[in-house]
Amino acid sequence: MASLSGSILRQPSFANYWVSRILTSISFQMLSVAIGWQMYALTHDAFSLGLVGLAQFVPMVLLTLVVGQVADRFDRRRIVNVCQIIEALTAGLLLYGSVAGWLSKENILVAAAILGACRSFEGPASSALLPQLVPKKILQQAIAWTTSAGQTAQIVGPSLGGVLYALGPASVYITVTIALLVSTILTFFIRLERTFQRSSEPVTLRSMLMGLVFVYRHKVILGTISLDLFAVLLGGATALLPIFAQDILHTGPLGLGLMRTAPAVGALIMSMVLAYYPLKKAFGPILFGALGVFGLATMLFALSTNLIISLVALLIIGASDVVSVVIRSSLVQLQTPDEMRGRVNAVNSLFIGTSNQLGEFESGTLAGLIGTVPAAFIGGVGTIVVEGLWMLLFPSLRRIRSLSES
Secondary structure (H helix, E strand, O other): OHHHHHHHHOOHHHHHHHHHHHHHHHHHHHHHHHHHHHHHHHHOOHHHHHHHHHHHHHHHHHHHHHHHHHHHHOOHHHHHHHHHHHHHHHHHHHHHHHHHOOOOHHHHHHHHHHHHHHHHHHHHHHHHHHHHOOOHHHHHHHHHHHHHHHHHHHHHHHHHHHHHHOOOHHHHHHHHHHHHHHHHHHHHOOOOOOOOOOOOOOOOHHHHHHHHHHHHHOHHHHHHHHHHHHHHHHOOHHHHHHHHHHHHOOOHHHHHHHHHHHHHHHHHHHHHHHHHOOOOOOHHHHHHHHHHHHHHHHHHHHHOOOHHHHHHHHHHHHHHHHHHHHHHHHHHHHOOOHHHHHHHHHHHHHHHHHHHHHHHHHHHHHHHHHOHHHHHHHHHHHHHHHHHHHHHHOHHHHHOOOOOOO
16 A cells, blocks of 8 residues: 555656645745734734734635636636746745835735735635546545645744744745745646546626535535534634643743644644555544544643643644544545536635634634633533534434545
């Protein structure tokens, strides 16, 4: 099985795609660090930092119906290419503005909005492109490898961005510009395993809503996507890490850094395991089992007063989350027709983005009302409650054995 997994990266198109995903994801993480630091250096205003996040999130919500249509009507490789070029140009303008000294709060917000819009188009198009690059029988492994790319970016990106920012924001922007240009070149040379029948129906409100309609009518996909939304919404204890580091574990910045890295490390390890040893059966039970482990690990983290135990809990949180991510992503990709993948992935991206954003808000609000430890513990309990409810509401998802089952 290891040789089969290794052969995936020996396929030039998938290798180009995979390395491109790493470079793009690391670039986005680095940009987030640099833009945040630079905004605060200019304004010394926490509210302005919130505006940066809002500027990136709003385009995703507003463009959801549009980006799915685009991904189902045009060459997905070229959509990703155009987005990467615009992202590189934006990073280049941030570089020029930093060196020339004219970069302002408003300029940074505009750049954040452009990057958010590009990511809105790039995400669904890139996700919908993946099944065109590899045979269906190894799609799960391809998704695991792609997930490992994302986790690598989460580990490397913020750290590298912080180190380079110490040399000045221009160091980050020039590195990101080069990385995005290399990513663009790699994407340009991707060749497809198979093409898809592009949608030719007129652009109407009905065609724009077809992604939502398709998800609603296919209970396995609806259960899969909504499970991610509510599980992450309730189980977002990682948003409270600064409070745990300072007030509960008393570890300081070093401990906070270790805790922020731990879930990504656990996720990276598990994604590599799944890449070499893909799941073969009992996908429904394994999906819900992983979610249960996620909830229990969240509860353990909430109650821990020892840094080592907390790090182990966070490692388990990251690892169990990846198991469910790979299964959910595989189900969505394999059970969606090629011509609908752009619109369905756009809906999926909206759900994931919303759950991440609202999950942090929910955790912070609940912590402010009842305290940090109870809020994190209740989040873990809530995840297990959601697991039980979804097993009852979506029995077809619970019983699914094969990724190709409907």
